[in-house]
Amino acid sequence: MTTSLLASTTSSGPRRPSRAGHAAALWSAAYGLLGLAWALGAPGFPWGRSDPDSDRELSILSGASPVPGGWWIAGLGAAGTLLALVLGRSRGRGPLRLLPAALAWPAAAALTLVIPDSRLMMGVAYTPLLLVAPLFGWRLGGTRLLDVWPWEVVNQLLCVLGGVLLATATVAYLRRGRDACGDCGRTADGGGWTAPGEAARWGRRAAYVAAAVPLVYCATRWAWALGVPLGVDEEFLVEQARETPGIWLAGAYLATFGAFGGLLTLGLTRRWGEVFPRWMPGLRGRRVPPMLAVVPAAAVSVIVFVAGLTYIRLALQGRFGSSDVGTWLPETSWPVWGAALAAAALAYHLRRRGRCRRCGRL
Structure with missing residues (x-):
């Protein structure tokens, strides 16, 4: 529901659906290349042993590793790029018109709701407190902003961004298929x-x-x-x-x-x-x-x-x-x-x- 909301509030103009699909495709390609780099030995793989909180198993991917995890990300990134381009360029008609959406929705939900974990909320909630704590002399156990926003949590924000972009492209694709307005999603049938x-x-x-x-x-x-x-x-x-x-x-x-x-x-x-x-x-x-x-x-x-x-x-x-x-x-x-x-x-x-x-x- 949240991603549909974001989609319905960001379209603007007749070419917006194509832009939404292209933005999702660009994200998928970039993240896929990042996965390829991790598979080839680049540092920064955000899950498994690389995650300092892996022993708490907060992430659903706490058991992942760069190999084969990086290869999976590279492959899914390539598939996601193709899917996003279809969502952005196709009119969404014919007997198979719902297939791209059926593939995109689970992927968007996984990126937005499943892959991130509770540390994302902790980062957002603690940031204002950590900014004002020095003014009042609060120590908070020595916790710093970098402690609540390590790369592993920043990566979760990137995943949420990818999920929102994919959901936006999917909503735009479905709107075109039912002849709805590209900006507001309304049709001639009423609200x-x-x-x-x-x-x-x-x-x-x-x-x-x-x-x-x-x-x-x-x-x-x-x-x-x-x-x-x-x-x-x-x-x-x-x-x-x-x-x-x-x-x-x-x-x-x-x-x-x-x-x-x-x-x-x-x-x-x-x-x-x-x-x-x-x-x-x-x-x-x-x-x-x-x-x-x-x-x-x-x-x-x-x-x-x-x-x-x-x-x-x-x-x-x-x-x-x-x-x-x-x-x-x-x-x-x-x-x-x-x-x-x-x-x-x-x-x-x-x-x-x-x-x-x-x-x-x-």
């Missing part, structure tokens, strides 16, 4: 569930879910900061605080970060999410640019969905215990959070996009 009124209805429900789900996680971290062993035993709190001073303050920060994000999600259904409120000097009364809300919400929806999948996978592998459920059980609900946030952002976009400049449909 249906994408009509502003319908989008407001289901988008409101999605926003409420997206705002409520993270509160369970927030409750545990706030409790730990206050010394309350919610979901864990007291020894765990004492031991972790001794090993990493300030860890529970950092946890409370993350909880507050999540709760604030939930509050902002509600803005996708409120007037203050469309017009800047009066208490914002210089902006009060001005129209909120839709993409100022849509793009961050779509990005966060991917990040929390990915993190939730990581915790679910580790839980199914038996990596967690019953005595510390507070450290992992709330996170297993995050895919619901991510999906609901993506739906709320999509509904917000559909409500506010107005009349299409290209096709004139409302």
